Amino acid sequence: MKLPIILLIQGLIEVAAGMLLSTNYDLFYLVGETSQNTLTITRLYAIAALLIGGISLIMYRHFEHSLMTKFIVLFMMLFHVFIGFHLVSSYQVGAVLHIGPGVFHLILAACIAWAYYNEKDSFSQV
Numbered sequence: 807m808k809l810p811i812i813l814l815i816q817g818l819i820e821v822a823a824g825m826l827l828s829t830n831y832d833l834f835y836l837v838g839e840t841s842q843n844t845l846t847i848t849r850l851y852a853i854a855a856l857l858i859g860g861i862s863l864i865m866y867r868h869f870e871h872s873l874m875t876k877f878i879v880l881f882m883m884l885f886h887v888f889i890g891f892h893l894v895s896s897y898q899v900g901a902v903l904h905i906g907p908g909v910f911h912l913i914l915a916a917c918i919a920w921a922y923y924n925e926k927d928s929f930s931q932v
Contacts, residue, residue, distance in 0.1 A: 808921040809879065810869040813862045816882070816914055820859030827852035858882060871928040879922055886915035 827848055862882065865875060893908030902908070 809918075809925050810866050812917050812921045813866040813869070813879075816918070817859045817862030817866060819914070820855045820862060822859075824852045824854075824856030824859055827855065858885065871925065871930065873930040876922075876929040879918060883915050883918040883922065886911045886918065890915060 861878070865878065869875065890908050890911030893902055893911060894905060896902040897905040897908060
């Protein structure tokens with residue numbers, strides 16, 4: 807049962823990141839001046855992080871190997887892959903100050919993939 811622990815860790819991290827970004831907008835993009843676009847993107851990401859963190863914590867609390875859980879876990883993994891690649895590429899072009907959040911999202915995606923792979927036979931099949 808590694809997947810529920812990964813969901814708990816992901817949930818706590820995402821809720822913390824969402825709360826941090828909802829109060830400290832300058833932690834997200836801020837290479838140069840803060841614009842309305844930067845604030846909007848940061849707020850949207852903070853909302854997404856809070857929601858994904860909340861869903862992860864609910865899934866941890868009520869974990870079962872159902873088809874719905876399987877799809878939600880796979881979509882969360884894809885979320886981390888897409889956000890991770892976006893942040894790493896944004897860092898490479900100088901739009902993001904730190905590469906850490908992008909790498910961290912990719913590590914979370916890898917942890918979810920690893921835990922899912924180890925438990926995939928326990929899930930309902932389509």
